[in-house]
Amino acid sequence: MKRRAHLAGLLALPMFWLIGIYIFSLVMLLVTAFWTTDPFTSKVKPGFTLRNFEQLVANPAYLSTAVRTLVIALAVTVLCMLISVPLGIFMAKIAKPWLRALLAVAITLPLWAGYLVKILAMRVTFTDAGFFNWALAPFGITGPSFSITTVVLTLTYLWLPYMAVPVYTAIRQLPANLFDASADLGAGAWRTIRTIVLPLIKPAIIAGSIFTFSLSLGDYIAAKFVGGSTQMIGSIIASNINLNPPIAAAFAVVPIAFVVIYLLSVQRTGALERM
Amino acid sequence: MKSRFFTGAAVVAVAALALTGCTASADESDSGGGALKIDVPDLPMHEKMGDFEDSLDIVAWSGFVEPAWSDDFTAETGCTVNRRVAGTSDEMVQLMRTGDYDLVSASGDASLRLIAGGDVAPLNLDLVPNFGDDIVEGMKGQIYDTINGKSYGVPIGRGANILQYNSEVVTEEPTSWSVAWESDSPYAGQIIGYDAPIYIADAxxxxxxxxxxxxxxxxxxxxxxxxxxxxxxxxxxxKIVSEYWADPAAQITSFVGGNSVIGTSWEVLRKLSEDEKFKSVLPEEGSTGWSDAWMLSGESDSPNCAYAWMDYTSAPEVNGQIAMGFGMAPANAAFCDLNDEAKAHCDYFNATDEEYFKKVWFWTTPIEQCIDGRTDVQCTNFQEWTDAWLTVKG
Known part of the structure; x- marks a missing residue:
């Protein structure tokens, strides 16, 4: 009996947090998706209607924006992976300790700066007279200006630490003798990475990708400041949230669905158990 | 512009004028005030001033409530002023609905919603003696703050959404908005638009x-x-915009950084760019604009402080301070005669130039009832505008 009380005491706070705040607010959001809005005063009225979901299908902007956002989130995730794996291998296995420490600080340093500050910094970098164009002008290259490409680059910059840190940690834990054995058996560097490193760090990559994917899916400030006329799911939710909360809530189901599908497909690979 | 009050006769006159790119003049609506009848909740009016309460909670645009003038107000009345800065009209409406605030500096696209939603109370203008003859003609009795003959707002100031351009690239002063709208614009790819559903009105x-x-x-x-x-x-x-702006800082960096060379702006933003090469013009088609007014919450727990604030800020000096701080035309024309600096500000922002503001269509919430007087057709409401706006960017 006493043990149970102990257990209850231990779990009270996290359970309250999970159910009382996190789950409850999500449920309230989903319930709102079935409510209606007064067209004139934009006051929300409880009720039951599927009109908001019909609207998502009827207005082509919702579908194209959902697809665009998905593509952006996937592109950001892939870019983060492509940068993190070589970086992690270099840091963990090749770099000298002082360089390793320096790189570790350099990767995590951007996390200490404000989110808005970083986005505005990217905005200044990519303006026509900004750093990017200035630096590449000698090569005759002009930057992407404010576009979907810039959004992907900005989001990659923002979320890279969430991928780089777990990947680096995982590679660091790989025993050195695995690399030796691979080399002894005649495998080249590329083959070692493909057959030894990548399978072993897959859980870390997936853990990182959950962050980069879902954070990109929900972001809209980057699109607003460096996207030109790029519209993301978050942009539409933000422009509806005050005028028509029910349709914003209905559209919020879309990224939730994306993340659930992503998690399910990841789970099929068995990676979640080893995380 | 009083012309938002269309009486039968005025509609015809407006129709004729609109074709020539003009809009109605102010005096046509004096007989009216009854053309637009909307069912609004009947809220009681504050009858007479009582003792001041302790505090006053205001939702305002940035620059409308500053210690430079609110401290004196607190010293005079004992009402502590708590300010909440809002970024958009929609946010203001949402904040006022919480019932936590006494006053709001509502623009025309928020005010109708607030009135119809029963969120703001009609005003007893007798308790605002500074709201008098000096209030510029174009800001009295507008459709967005006067409904069914009742007044809901005390004007603060107004401004136009002008066409700003970089004179190093756009060497000849544009006379028409066509450079910002037509596909064959020489500045395609460097045009900036405003990022909100209300921008449909500009089109x-x-x-x-x-x-x-x-x-x-x-x-x-x-x-x-x-x-x-x-x-x-x-x-x-x-297809030809560089980007859309909603955040003033983004608009300024877009022009200064060279991404945009022409597009929608406010006088104050042009001024803040601090570069003589940025010029502005009110094109021949006219333009949209905004007009802000203090509105009193229907659930205000400090009505006496609120009325005192509305009166205090309508005095020429304070109204002018707000207008200069924000960069707009003040509502109280008496400010313009105070000194040379005030005069210069009024001239720059065309404060008393009703001819200028006749060409400006102030933001108004679109509603199903056509406010141009048509009764044979239903107009589109703001929700439809919001939905349609999403399809623009696709």
């Missing part, structure tokens, strides 16, 4: 002059067909 203003067959008489009274035409124009523009 409507342009169509009003260039597509008279559509029969748009008021950019805030669009039937389904007219809305579709405006959206088509916006989609055409979407």
């Amino acid at each position: 409507a203003v342009y169509l009003m002059a260039h597509e008279p067959d559509l029969g748009i008489k008021n950019p805030y009274a669009l039937d389904k067909e007219q809305l579709a035409a405006a959206i088509d124009l916006l989609k055409q523009q979407n």
Whole structure:
């Protein structure tokens, strides 16, 4: 009996947090998706209607924006992976300790700066007279200006630490003798990475990708400041949230669905158990 | 512009004037005030001033409530002023609905919603002695703050959404908005637009002059067909914009950074760019604009402080301070005669130039009832505008 009380005491706070705040607010959001809005005063009225979901299908902007956002989130995730794996291998296995420490600080340093500050910094970098164009002008290259490409680059910059840190940690834990054995058996560097490193760090990559994917899916400030006329799911939710909360809530189901599908497909690979 | 009050006769006059790119003059509506009847909740009016309460909670645009003048107010009345800065009209409406605030500095696109939603109470202007003859003509009795003959707002100031351009690239002063709307614009790819559903009205203003067959008489009274035409124009523009701005800082960096060379702006933003090469013009088609007014919450727990604030800020000096701080034309024309600096400010922002503001269509919430007086057709409401706006960027 006493043990149970102990257990209850231990779990009270996290359970309250999970159910009382996190789950409850999500449920309230989903319930709102079935409510209606007064067209004139934009006051929300409880009720039951599927009109908001019909609207998502009827207005082509919702579908194209959902697809665009998905593509952006996937592109950001892939870019983060492509940068993190070589970086992690270099840091963990090749770099000298002082360089390793320096790189570790350099990767995590951007996390200490404000989110808005970083986005505005990217905005200044990519303006026509900004750093990017200035630096590449000698090569005759002009930057992407404010576009979907810039959004992907900005989001990659923002979320890279969430991928780089777990990947680096995982590679660091790989025993050195695995690399030796691979080399002894005649495998080249590329083959070692493909057959030894990548399978072993897959859980870390997936853990990182959950962050980069879902954070990109929900972001809209980057699109607003460096996207030109790029519209993301978050942009539409933000422009509806005050005028028509029910349709914003209905559209919020879309990224939730994306993340659930992503998690399910990841789970099929068995990676979640080893995380 | 009083012309938002259309009486039967005025509609005809407006129709004729609109074709020539002008809009109605102010005096046509004096007889009216009854043309637009909307069912609004009946809220009681504050009868007479009582003792001051302790505090006053205000939702305002940045720069409207500053210690420079609110400290004196607190010293005079004992009302502590708590300010909450809002970024958009929609946010203001949402905040006022919480019932936690006493006053709001509402723009025309928020005020109708607040009035119809029963969120703001009618005002007893006798308790605001500074609201008098000096208030500029164009800001009295507007459709967005006076409904069914009752006044809901005390004007603060107004401004136009002007066409700003970089004179190093755009060497000849544009006279028309066409450079910002047409596909063959020489500045394609470097045009900046405003990022909100209310920007549809800007397209409507342009169509009003260039597509008279559509029969748009008021950019805030669009039937389904007219809305579709405006959206088509916006989609055409979407292909040639560099970006859209909602955040003033983004607009300034876009011009200074060279991404945009022409597009929608406010006088104050041009001034803040601090570069003489940025110039502005009010094109021949006219333009949209905004007009802000203090509105009193229906649930205010400090009505006496609120009335005192509305009166205090309507005095020429304080009203002028707000206008200079924000960069707009003050509502109280008496400010312009105070000194040379005030005069210069008023001239720069065309404060008393009703001819200038006649060409400006102030933001108004679009509603189903056509505010241009048409009764044979239903107009599109703001929700439809919001939905349509999403399709512009696709």
